[in-house]
Structures are given as structure tokens and as C-alpha cells.
Amino acid sequence: SGIPELIEEEKTGFLAPERDVAALAGKLAWIAENPRLCEPIALAAREKIEADFNADVLNERFAQIATQLGETRSPI
Numbered sequence: 001s002g003i004p005e006l007i008e009e010e011k012t013g014f015l016a017p018e019r020d021v022a023a024l025a026g027k028l029a030w031i032a033e034n035p036r037l038c039e040p041i042a043l044a045a046r047e048k049i050e051a052d053f054n055a056d057v058l059n060e061r062f063a064q065i066a067t068q069l070g071e072t073r074s075p076i
Contacts (some may be wrong), residue, residue, distance in 0.1 A: 031043040 007013035014031065016023040031038055053056075 006048070010041065011042065012048050037063075 004015060007015055009015050014027045016027050
């Protein structure tokens with residue numbers, strides 16, 4: 001699903017093992033009990049998404065790569 005590649009535990013979010021209801025409940029309880037500690041994590045997560053998953057930025061990078069490939073292609 002890509003979630004573990006996106007989330008860094010306690011830096012950009014929280015992870016619980018798949019189908020582990022007790023672990024998920026524990027994470028949710030901790031979050032509810034520690035809102036001030038979660039604020040910088042939420043901000044870091046937003047920054048990561050905006051930097052790494054911005055469609056405009058990704059499209060521009062793709063266009064640059066395609067242009068470079070077209071310019072370096074040798075004639076047949």
C-alpha cells in the first residue's frame with residue numbers, strides 16, 4: 001500500500017501492524033492523550049506530503065526527464 005514508505009514512526013505519523021486492533025487502539029489512545037506532542041508530527045507529515053507528493057512538482061519533474069531523454073536520444 002505504500003504507507004510504511006510514507007510514514008516514519010513518530011516523525012511523520014504512527015504505524016500499527018496490519019489487523020492488530022490492540023496496537024491500533026494503543027496508538028489512538030496515545031494520540032488522544034498527547035495532542036501537543038502530535039502537533040509537530042502532523043506538521044512534519046504535511047511538509048513531507050507537500051514536498052514529495054505535490055502533483056504539480058511531480059509533473060514538472062516528469063516533463064524535465066522526458067525533455068532530457070528526447071534531447072539525448074541518438075539518431076537511428
